């Protein structure tokens with residue numbers, strides 16, 4: 301393979317433009333694709349890219365000259381684009397949420413495995429230093445394993461411009477957590493391992509412009525016995541998205557609380573045998589760091605066979621946790637057990 305990986309970017313909306321800039325530090329963007337021609341042109345201009353543009357990903361793939369695709373399109377097309385790319389022998393970096401449902405995720409995985417294509421899902425939150433620091437504290441002797449975590453994700457999501465777009469439509473996005481909560485749910489799993497069951501409930505609809513129930517509480521139980529709850533709504537005026545994901549946790553030897561603000565993040569943690577809390581302030585919320593880690597790892601995974609920080613496993617298990625919560629909530633809170641689709645697990649063996 302040549303020295304610079306040739307990537308096709310599918311999805312040139314708000315996030316495609318952002319992520320492409322990080323990929324351009326370590327690889328080349330050789331083609332762009334978006335069904336929205338004007339948006340694609342604006343992205344090309346913003347990134348200074350003079351490369352072929354396509355309004356159909358099939359035409360982009362058929363044109364050749366690519367090593368991999370980066371999928372930053374809306375969630376409902378992640379599966380079909382991944383499958384088409386893998387069948388053409390291309391590696392795939394797919395943004396979270398991996399897809400809307402677990403069967404879609406497995407179809408993506410199978411297509412990639414059958415065609416020896418590498419598949420990474422961009423769950424960057426666990427890589428951001430403040431969040432990674434909590435994973436570290438709970439993974440070693442400082443705080444010890446989590447017993448119970450509660451994350452509030454109340455936010456005012458009106459400024460995100462969700463209404464009338466794919467984000468607010470469960471048939472296109474997957475549902476509430478796919479739009480808001482996906483990061484925290486993956487981070488729960490990074491600390492607590494695989495879940496064994498979930499109970500979730502919807503509250504009364506707050507804003508009917510969301511086509512899914514917009515208030516939800518979900519509690520997961522993990523194999524370790526730990527509980528993790530995520531509770532939120534999308535019409536909470538005090539927090540914008542950036543400051544809305546607030547977790548507190550009680551662990552075997554102490555506890556933590558992470559307080560995200562718009563321009564910094566505070567982490568407080570204390571062992572039970574200590575008199576005072578440790579206070580760590582992150583002036584840099586670590587977004588650049590996380591993006592560079594995942595994009596760099598994706599390229600090195602392909603070019604050097606170096607083990608990456610993320611694969612598809614995080615993506616699939618996170619979709620499983622979200623889909624299971626919706627299923628439980630639709631049944632008024634009845635517990636739903638994992639794996640959600642045992643018949644799709646390879647030879648009955650759960651991959652963690």
Ligand SMILES: NC(=O)c1ccc[n+]([C@@H]2O[C@H](COP(=O)([O-])OP(=O)(O)OC[C@H]3O[C@@H](n4cnc5c(N)ncnc54)[C@H](O)[C@@H]3O)[C@@H](O)[C@H]2O)c1
Pocket residue numbers: 310311312313314315316333334335336339355357371372373374375377395396397422424465
């Ligand atoms: N990792 C993160 O922190 C993070 C942040 C924001 C968004 N995302 C993810 O990135 C993806 C895109 O989000 P966004 O905020 O850019 O949304 P967006 O709506 O701004 O952009 C999505 C783009 O996909 C395009 N698209 C839709 N169908 C397509 C198709 N068949 N072929 C090609 N393009 C198609 C749309 O025209 C649009 O330009 C989502 O999966 C989202 O979850 C990740």
